[in-house]
Amino acid sequence: MIDNSIYDTLGERWYTAWDDPVALLRKENEAKWPWILQRIGEFSAEANTLLDVGCGAGFLSNRLSEEGFEVTGVDLSEESLAVAQRYDSTQRVRYEKANAYELPYSDKSFDVVTCMDFLEHVEDPERVIRECARVLRPGGVFFYHTFNRSALSEAVIIKFVERFVKNTPPRMHVIELFLRPEEVLKFCDKAGLENLDLTGLRPKWGSFSPLDIFRGIVPKTLAFTPTPNLALSYLGVARKDM
Numbered sequence: 272m273i274d275n276s277i278y279d280t281l282g283e284r285w286y287t288a289w290d291d292p293v294a295l296l297r298k299e300n301e302a303k304w305p306w307i308l309q310r311i312g313e314f315s316a317e318a319n320t321l322l323d324v325g326c327g328a329g330f331l332s333n334r335l336s337e338e339g340f341e342v343t344g345v346d347l348s349e350e351s352l353a354v355a356q357r358y359d360s361t362q363r364v365r366y367e368k369a370n371a372y373e374l375p376y377s378d379k380s381f382d383v384v385t386c387m388d389f390l391e392h393v394e395d396p397e398r399v400i401r402e403c404a405r406v407l408r409p410g411g412v413f414f415y416h417t418f419n420r421s422a423l424s425e426a427v428i429i430k431f432v433e434r435f436v437k438n439t440p441p442r443m444h445v446i447e448l449f450l451r452p453e454e455v456l457k458f459c460d461k462a463g464l465e466n467l468d469l470t471g472l473r474p475k476w477g478s479f480s481p482l483d484i485f486r487g488i489v490p491k492t493l494a495f496t497p498t499p500n501l502a503l504s505y506l507g508v509a510r511k512d513m
Contacts, residue, residue: 274442285328290437294489300330302495318382325389329355345369379408390417397458404462420449437487464509471498
């Protein structure tokens with residue numbers, strides 16, 4: 272079983288640690304938020320209100336608040352939410368403790384809902400997607416990032432990270448909860464969400480030295496980039512039916 276309690280213990284390390292897999296999340300976010308911002312411009316240009324489900328320490332919430340969105344971030348980890356609030360440079364993000372299975376918001380409340388690196392941490396991702404769709408207004412867009420359930424992702428995301436990144440706790444990820452793209456697309460379709468785009472995400476070649484692998488830290492130069500290959504992880508965007 273996955274151990275989500277590890278996120279309660281990170282504290283300031285959410286934003287400061289390099290000898291921890293949380294640094295990979297920070298680096299991934301540098302590639303995710305521009306992709307999301309561009310797709311919002313393409314598919315929902317008038318969007319203003321945004322809900323970030325499973326927001327953790329606010330990597331995405333805080334960045335999109337800086338872009339002018341009215342952001343609400345929800346998570347079950349009060350410790351993570353406290354860190355997110357401290358690092359909110361705008362002091363405009365509304366952070367609230369909430370269960371993704373039962374979001375405390377009315378139907379059709381948000382223009383955009385994001386769910387980054389969260390679906391692989393729950394036992395019932397279909398229910399989460401259904402809730403995200405419920406609070407999304409018709410024509411609004413839903414974004415997600417998750418890991419593919421493949422032999423390659425198990426080798427890289429689980430075994431490689433556990434072996435080569437310091438302070439990686441056991442059961443941070445479990446392969447059984449990873450999701451194949453066709454599964455997520457099916458859940459979205461059942462929730463009334465039409466797929467608009469799907470793209471992979473991978474480390475950018477040349478942004479790190481092979482020697483970094485043996486130091487046990489995430490290199491500060493590491494960068495991620497979109498790719499057509501969905502074998503490791505993938506970003507998706509879907510629009511709610513009108």
